[in-house]
C-alpha cells in the first residue's frame with residue numbers, strides 16, 4: 001500500500017494569480033501535494049506546473065486523457081517533460097490506449113528522472129449507478145463496472161486507478177494491495193457534497209485503505225483554507 005500522508009489539494013482555480021494567492025496562505029515550509037486539473041491547465045498552461053514544482057510541491061496533473069492510442073501516446077510524451085509526479089487517463093479509452101499512454105510517458109521522461117505514476121479513472125465520483133446505466137448504457141452494477149475498469153488498468157500495466165473510496169476494498173482484492181486507489185469525493189462530516197455522488201469522510205477513506213485522497217472545495221472555498229487543510233490532514237492521518 002502506498003499511503004500518501006498529505007491530502008492532495010485540487011487547485012480548481014481559473015487563473016494563475018488565484019493559485020499564487022492560494023499558495024501564499026501556507027507556510028513556505030509546508031510542502032503540499034496539489035492537483036492541477038483541466039480548468040487551471042487550460043488557462044495557465046505548463047508555466048503553472050513549473051511554478052508549483054519550483055516551490056517544492058508535488059503535482060498530480062489531472063487531465064484525464066481519452067483519445068486514440070497514437071494521440072494519447074504523443075500527448076503523454078510531451079507531458080512527461082513537465083516533471084509531474086502523477087498523471088492520468090480514462091480507463092474507458094481501453095487497454096491499448098492505456099498501454100500507449102504508459103509508453104509515451106516512459107519515452108518522454110528525461111534520462112535520470114523518475115517516470116510519473118500513471119493511473120486511470122474508472123467511474124467518476126460524480127456518477128451514480130442510475131446515471132451510469134442511463135447515460136453510458138452500462139447495464140451492470142456500478143461496482144462491477146469500476147472493478148472491470150480497475151482490472152483492465154492493471155492488465156495495461158498502469159499503477160492504479162481513480163475511484164471512490166467506497167470501491168477501494170473491492171479493487172484491492174480484485175487486483176493487488178499495492179495497486180493505487182486515489183480517491184476524490186472526500187467530504188468532512190457535514191460539508192456540502194455538491195455534484196459528488198459517491199463520497200466518504202477522510203477518516204473512513206483511511207480506514208478502508210485509500211492510498212491518496214483528493215480534496216478541492218472543502219479546502220479552497222473554506223473561510224480559512226489553511227485551517228481546513230490542517231483539519232482534513234489530521235483526520236486523514238489519524239488511524
Ligand SMILES: O=c1ccn([C@@H]2O[C@H](COP(=O)(O)O)[C@@H](O)[C@H]2O)c(=O)[nH]1
Nearest residue numbers: 010037123124125184185214215216217
Ligand atoms: O472521479 C473523479 C475524478 C476527478 N475528480 C476531481 O477531483 C476534484 C474534487 O474536487 P471537490 O471540490 O473536492 O469535489 C475535482 O478537481 C475533480 O475534477 C473527481 O472529483 N472525481
